Amino acid sequence: MEQADIKTEIKRQIVVHDLNVCLECGKCSAVCPMLDFYGEYVYQRSPRGVLERLSLAPEDIENEEALWYCLTCQECTFFCPSGVDFQGFMVDLRGLLLRNGYRKYAAFCPVCGDYLMPKKEFEYLQKDPARAKGLRDLLAVCPRCKKKSYADVLHRMAPVHKKMKHV
Numbered sequence: 001m002e003q004a005d006i007k008t009e010i011k012r013q014i015v016v017h018d019l020n021v022c023l024e025c026g027k028c029s030a031v032c033p034m035l036d037f038y039g040e041y042v043y044q045r046s047p048r049g050v051l052e053r054l055s056l057a058p059e060d061i062e063n064e065e066a067l068w069y070c071l072t073c074q075e076c077t078f079f080c081p082s083g084v085d086f087q088g089f090m091v092d093l094r095g096l097l098l099r100n101g102y103r104k105y106a107a108f109c110p111v112c113g114d115y116l117m118p119k120k121e122f123e124y125l126q127k128d129p130a131r132a133k134g135l136r137d138l139l140a141v142c143p144r145c146k147k148k149s150y151a152d153v154l155h156r157m158a159p160v161h162k163k164m165k166h167v
Contacts, residue, residue: 107123
């Protein structure tokens with residue numbers, strides 16, 4: 001996709017997810033768990049900061065690391081009095097960027113290569129050894145690969161599979 005087409009699609013996504021009806025009340029930033037998660041508050045990474053950046057200066061937005069800090073937890077979307085779907089926008093925006101080769105700030109499944117989550121979130125989750133041990137299996141592969149692996153285990157355990165193997 002051409003650079004101009006990416007900009008057009010970003011503008012379309014802004015309208016689709018109602019970012020253009022933001023009242024600038026700041027509730028999204030107040031409920032955002034990024035402060036607790038990353039241990040610091042950076043306005044440019046907050047929902048309000050990202051929205052402001054997109055509204056005032058959308059050029060080169062695809063190279064913004066700030067777009068990859070959102071946890072897509074839906075807190076901002078849930079509490080927004082205007083109905084702004086910031087979580088949906090972030091999911092769609094990241095998908096658009098990934099489809100167009102912007103992979104620098106993303107972590108990928110080592111099995112199939114699909115997008116897992118933002119690289120910063122992935123790194124943070126693995127930083128604490130106690131938490132990382134419990135999360136390693138959850139984070140190691142994407143949900144599709146996890147599901148396939150789980151299905152393979154179930155098939156091997158199923159009595160029908162065992163009967164068919166002996167025939």
